[in-house]
């Protein structure tokens with residue numbers, strides 16, 4: 001019988017099943033949410049956008065654009081976190097111009113995706129809010 005106190009051997013070989021791969025991927029996603037404040041902000045803003053989409057009754061096409069915008073921002077934030085961690089792994093607490101370059105570019109990708117999301121949000125929701133304003137006026 002396995003002892004509860006037996007130390008778990010850290011895994012460095014390949015995953016042995018689809019379930020194990022999925023579990024590690026899920027752990028990775030939870031790590032990004034736990035450690036990155038910006039990711040939590042994206043989740044809150046994404047949820048607000050989804051609620052607005054539900055309120056205004058978006059069409060299927062509009063839902064696809066909104067989902068694409070939200071997922072792109074989150075994907076870039078995940079990549080940004082990967083870049084930060086790899087840089088930190090290599091440089092430790094030391095300054096390196098290449099680490100700065102990599103981190104700044106990865107952060108730039110997030111800003112780029114966020115600008116796309118704002119554009120999509122404006123195109124989708126500005127006319128809806130305008131319509132709402134006209135009916136309530």
Ligand SMILES: Nc1ncnc2c1ncn2[C@@H]1O[C@H](COP(=O)(O)OP(=O)(O)OP(=O)(O)O)[C@@H](O)[C@H]1O
Nearest residue numbers: 038080084091093094095096097099100103104107
């Ligand atoms: N080792 C390093 N060498 C050079 N510059 C660095 C280094 N570490 C961080 N920087 C600079 O500091 C900034 C912040 O780095 P940090 O790793 O703390 O990212 P962060 O605050 O989590 O960023 P973000 O807001 O994009 O998630 C980087 O964009 C980079 O300009």
